Amino acid sequence: MGATDLDLRKVRYFVAVAEHRSFVRAAEALHIAQPVLSRQIRSLEHDLKATLFDRDTKGTRLTAAGEVLLEEALSLLAAADAARRRVRDAAAGSRRFTVGFTPGVSIAPAVREFAARHADVSVEVLRMDFVHRADSVRDGQVDVGYLRLPVRTHGLSIEPLFSEPRVVELPTGHRLAQRATVRIAELRAERMLLDDVAQPRDGSPASPEEHTERPVLAARSIEELLEHVAAGRGVVVVPLSTALYFARPDITHVVIEDLDPSHVCLAWRSSRRDALIREYIDIARRTASARRLGGNGTVSDHSSFDTMHGRD
Incomplete structure (x- = not known):
């Protein structure tokens, strides 16, 4: 689905109705008459040959087709806004390049070298949302983003960078806190605070298209999850660099010896062909190739990523 296939105004109207769950409230928010809004939605349904809403006495609900369109529409509209911003920057004679990062992944060496090469480019960094990190790349908030797999890679191209061990974060008084390593089976009785589809190395790896890490508790960040760990409400499996980045005295980490490593990649929208993106990737x-961690493990190159995903 591309911007040329749909009328973006109709898509914005559709999103308003979906978010307000009401044609009346959506029309008020859009400052248009309700009959006009209804005609635009019917026109969009005609364009797509699909019914997007079910309307009855209980209200307005998305159909299955509408749910799919809403997921695509949010990224589509954000990407259109990002495109307009890039065009305006170019017309004004300025260029901006934004790098999205995940805490614990060192981006400074690459950002510093890239910025030194392009004094005419405003190089910015943006911390991406903990749960919806790939969306920042997909919707154009960032030009490139450092992502940890598994994550939905729909609409994205990825370049593997390195892999690192995964560890379990435990309260310092936990029964396993003094161990050098643990096996995943020893954690079965624990409450896992991240649904990260952890699999031992002898299991089938999860597809990055199918799974993403989701907090079991209502948590918007790693910091919030670690507060739950410290309070004894559960444990969380994270990459080693994340544990080191968020180190604190009331929590310790132990390497999980039989768990697949965390794979870090660089991602960008597949439709982008910018020379700056390719240069930054290089x-x-x-x-990243020489990056190593102190402490309990070492970051490797991407060979295990290639093996896991069938890349040559």
Whole structure:
């Protein structure tokens, strides 16, 4: 689905109705008459040859087709806004390049080298949302983003950078806190605070298209999850660099010896063909190749990622 296939105004109207769950409230928010809004939605349904809403006495609900369109529409509209911003920047004679990052992944060497090469480009960094991190890349908020797999890669191209061990975060008084390593079977009785589809190495790896890490508790960040760990409400499996980045005295981490490593990749929208993106990818891969961690593990290159995903 591309911007040329749909009238973006109709798509914006559709999103308003979907979010308000009411044609009346959506029309008020859009400052248009309700009959006009209804005609635009019917026109969009005609364009797509699909019914998007079910309307009855209980209200307005999305159909299955409407649910799919809403997921696509949010990214589509954000991408259109990002495109307009890039065009305005170019017309004004300025260029901006935004790098999305995940806490614990070092981006400074690549950003520093890239910025030194392009004094005419405003190089910015943006911390991506903990749960919906891939959306920042997909909707154009960032030009490239450092992502940890598994994550939905629909609409994205990815370049593997490195892999690292995964560890379990435990309260310091936990029965396993003094161990050098643990096996995943030893954690079966624990309450896992992240639904990260953890699999031992002898199991089938989860597809990055099918799964994403989701907090079991209502948590918007790693920091909030670690508060639950410290309070004894459960444990969480994270990459080693994340544990080191968020180190605190009331929590310790132990390497899980039989769990697949965490794979870090660089992602960008598949439709983008910018020379700056390709240059940044080259710099990021080179600066990441020698990256090592102190403490309980080592970051490796992407060979295990290639094996896991069938890449040559």
